[in-house]
Amino acid sequence: MRQENASWGWRRVRRMGPACRAGVAALAWGVCLPGQVWAAGEPVLCAGVPAAVQTRQPQALEPACAGARDAFAFLAPLHPPPLRPLLIELVAQLPPDLQRDAVGFYAPRLHRLMVLELPTFMVHRRWFGVPTSLAMYRSVVAHEVVHALVNTYLNGRYLANAGHEYVAYVAMFATMEAVTRQAVMAAMPDASFSFDSEINDMRYALDPMSFGVASYRHWLRQPDGMQFLRRVIEGSVVPELQLGPPNDEPEPTPVRRLTRSPSV
């Protein structure tokens, strides 16, 4: 993604000025309060969290904000540092440099979060082996917001992609509607980790869906789940994958992505 697009989201929000039409006063962010008059495409604040959703589909607002609140609530015991206001962009298409089957992503350096629009996501028909639903859409948003929250802990420090994804998938499944989660677990009965060392970038790259389900099952076995997540975020669980000789150049921060099932 080009650097000049770095703050596009917030510049666009601020350019809107009094963003809410029909006489609704704008907040400092220049966005509408939840429940106020809807103006298609304008960001709307999510109640209780520093996030706003921009979408052309009003029906997507509730599951998206619920997903954001899920993420904040789940990580609250770890007391994440304050998150810069986050714009959740629900878009018709994701940037072309992502995998073709991606449904959402968070770009840490740009602090941009995009998820496919609700109708586009639903067209996938199945995700993690089960039919797509509003509950799953909510979980997609939760997953990506967790990436944003984890990034606040890191404060520029590198964390292996598998560490990021472990936390995001654990939070996603832990907060997912129980019936949907049970369906996913039943659809992927063999996804599991026997050892912490299996939480690595190679395993994630080979099968992100399996990695996600295995992460959740592995986390459930931990005596203190939140403390284990803290250790993951600190970088003491997931090693950095070394594919070559040490390099003094800093690693580029990877784009976090969430993909649908390869079987779809």
Ligand SMILES: [Zn+2]
């Ligand atoms: Zn992810």
